[in-house]
Amino acid sequence: DVKVTQSSRYLVKRTGEKVFLECVQDMDHENMFWYRQDPGLGLRLIYFSYDVKMKEKGDIPEGYSVSREKKERFSLILESASTNQTSMYLCASSLDSPGNTIYFGEGSWLTVV
Amino acid sequence: GDSVTQMEGPVTLSEEAFLTINCTYTATGYPSLFWYVQYPGEGLQLLLKATKADDKGSNKGFEATYRKETTSFHLEKGSVQVSDSAVYFCALPGSARQLTFGSGTQLTVLP
Secondary structure, three states: OOOEEEOOOEEEEOOOOOEEEOEEEOOOOOEEEEEEEEOOOEEEEEEEEOOOOOOEEOOOOOOEEEEEEEOOEEEEEEOOOOHHHOEEEEEEEEOOOOOOOOEEOOOEEEEEO | OOEEEEOOOOEEEEOOOOEEEOEEEEOOOOOOEEEEEEOOOOOEEEEEEEOOOOOEEEEOOEEEEOEOOOOEOOEEEOOOOHHHOEEEEEEEEOOOOOEEEOOOEEEEEEO
């Protein structure tokens, strides 16, 4: 089975802190994604990566950056956390082929106080 | 661009009731279609998919048929259980290798 593992399920951070959310997948997938999920807004794509060291902005990249130094690992970085970044963050991965299934991690609940 | 429109929720049913959650799509061609489920406090899981028109996807008693005539992919289950309480998302491939998701439908099944 594909496994996408997010390092932290629950985090509480202070405004202005730098926050790292880590994600690892074990199926040699080319594509990796970071989504944000908020009530009433559904899932919104923050960034995605289709190869090592490659990244593309999604729908809401402002206030975030990403890093993909190894194929299996995709990190989301909040350079200076703000309260409006309190949310559930979902990492996902897929093979790079049209119509392929995207596999999700269990999510990271981030609260910024 | 390609998009999905999903039935507004929330939906509340009694155990053993019949479930339908509507999903219609707008797309160029005939893309794969997906239903994902999100149980409380968890990430999304693939529930079922259909890769071409007239295909039926099925899993865990859920079914959805890819109907190109009506551009629909409605999710159905003949007899829901309390354990089916979750949020259900319809999706299709979007730009940039990702999936475009519907807004999600919250299902609550009462004993």
